[in-house]
Amino acid sequence: MPLAISKVSPPAPFEEPIEDFDAPAAAEALAGRLAASAVERDRAGGHAAHEREWIRDSGLLALSVPREYGGIGADWSTVYQAVRIVARADSALAHLLGFHHLQLAGLTLYGNARQQRRLYAETIAARHFWGNALNPLDKRLIATPSAGGWVLNGVKSFASGSVGADRLTVSAWDPLAGAPLIGVLPARQAGIEVQADWDAFGQRQTDSGNVHFKDVLLPEEDVLRAPGKPASAQxxxxxxxxxxxxxxxxxxxxxxxxxxxxxxxxxxxxxxxxxxxxxxxxxxxxxxxxxxxxxxxxxxxxxxxxxxxxxxxxxxxxxxxxxxxxxxxxxxxxxxxxxxxxxxxxxxxxxxxxxxxxxxxxxxxxxxxxxxxxxxxxxxxxxxxxxxxxxxxxxxxxxxxxxxx
Known part of the structure; x- marks a missing residue:
């Protein structure tokens, strides 16, 4: 059954001055909080909604967002240091943190200036948590060209961070082009159902369920990479x-x-x-x-x-x-x-x-x-x-x- 996610008020934006933000210290503080319940939560599995809010509150979601869009503008070495620190206490929640920044990297690598400005700014203003529905080995999500974009139908597996996400990076197969496209969608829009059905014996709280799409319009303006577009080295x-x-x-x-x-x-x-x-x-x-x-x-x-x-x-x-x-x-x-x-x-x-x-x-x-x-x-x-x-x-x-x- 799809997971029912209650609507919540948008979180307040992260307001700590960029110059004063100490990423390792924030990661250590978060790891300390997570460690207190890590054993019990690992045993229980499921969706760590409360603890995800701790990640949001930590300011670490803004780490890789460029400064010109209101983020901290940290380098990747700093992002990875934070992921490693959190993983010592809770590797599942560290996975969510790391994959959030992986999705944001796609904006820089694939998106145009207008998309970057809009989506990065929204991420900072609303403290959005990004999830993944991009599994490249799973071609069951089909993109059909339509007026103004593509219509998506199908399913994506191994969708880390999808449960409780605000935004999803999505890849879908376009049979006409014989190639995938990559886009961004709000996670809670009509036609998208996230299943909290991840049942592996490890990494139990990575929110890596299946995501089902039924007649979901992906607007042209939210397509980061069109089908068949050659990939640059960057x-x-x-x-x-x-x-x-x-x-x-x-x-x-x-x-x-x-x-x-x-x-x-x-x-x-x-x-x-x-x-x-x-x-x-x-x-x-x-x-x-x-x-x-x-x-x-x-x-x-x-x-x-x-x-x-x-x-x-x-x-x-x-x-x-x-x-x-x-x-x-x-x-x-x-x-x-x-x-x-x-x-x-x-x-x-x-x-x-x-x-x-x-x-x-x-x-x-x-x-x-x-x-x-x-x-x-x-x-x-x-x-x-x-x-x-x-x-x-x-x-x-x-x-x-x-x-x-």
Whole structure:
């Protein structure tokens, strides 16, 4: 059944002076609030309507909006730092934050000046929360040309952030052109039904249900990219923005798992009887394994930060970005993606070998780190990142632009 979303009064605009906004501090404060209920909400799943308002209130939704439209105008490195901080406490809500900014990136990459001015200004004025109905692998949403735009009919799956969103970025297949279009729609308009039916065993509060469209008019003025329009090197940066959201989600999960294990070992764990020590943290095997965990996380952090800086440099080049510059960003992102993927899965699984049987109790919820990482790392196969890196290492071939590379 479609989710019934009650109408609410538009939220007050974000009013803190741009110059005074401290993004890492805002992210830390938000993470602290989310951490208090993260275990319980992860277990329950569903739509975290109340906690989404905390994200809205934090000011972090304005991070990537350019200053000329009333936003904070942060670079991507700052956006990703905020996503990573929040993901340590709650990777599902961090996903919503990151994907909000991914949708906004589409305005810069695909939209014209008039669309950017209108939609960015509306986002700031009403503190809009953006969601995604753009899954490129799902071609069931059909666009039919009509007077003044296109009529949309069909469904989109894996629509992260769609439940409770104010605006949706939408891709739909135009059979006549044999290509997709990309547009923007209000999430609550007639003909759009959002189903809160996401039931994976991880990332349970990412609001990633199915979105159904019935005779929905997408006006020409809200089409960001028409069907068949060739993508510039600049436009293909969207996949790199998306991939680095995932990289920093995985890193946040790895860091969160490490922090949880460290806290438990300091405060609640008992040393093994053969260790010869009074405190678990003094056991040499635990120290050895924590050293290994450190060497999983640290290189991934370094490569993720480097990839963020390369993306920022490419982003600043705008329309002047060429295929080679875009390809170098894709290589850096793939390197970070592989290591962050490994760190999140390995630490999320292996921490129990250090914390012991008692740490599997439901009250701790330590299993969520692995579950959330496992579900999300399946969204595009990491083996294809390794293939791209292998080609690059062998003959210098840069990754071909796709929605995932």
């Amino acid at each position: 436009a293909t940066l969207r996949s790199q923005v998306a991939q680095l959201v995932l990289v920093n989600l995985y890193l946040g999960l790895a860091e969160g798992a490490l922090n949880a294990a460290r806290g438990y070992l300091r405060e609640g764990a008992r040393p093994w009887i053969a260790s010869g020590v009074a405190a678990a943290v003094d056991a040499p095997f635990i120290q050895h394994r924590f050293g290994q965990f450190h060497l999983l996380v640290r290189p991934a952090q370094v490569l993720a930060d480097e990839a963020g800086r390369k993306l920022d440099a490419a982003w600043r080049r705008g329309a002047g970005l060429d295929a080679a510059g875009r390809g170098e960003v894709a290589v850096a992102v793939a390197e970070a993606k592989v290591l962050a993927h490994r760190a999140a899965l390995d630490i999320g699984s292996q921490l129990f070998e250090l914390t012991g049987a008692r740490s599997t109790g439901a009250q701790y919820g330590f299993d969520r780190f692995w579950r959330n990482a496992r579900v999300h790392t399946l969204h595009d196969p990491v083996d294809y990142k390794l293939r791209d890196l292998g080609r690059y290492a062998l003959d210098g071939s840069l990754p071909e632009p796709t929605p995932y590379s």
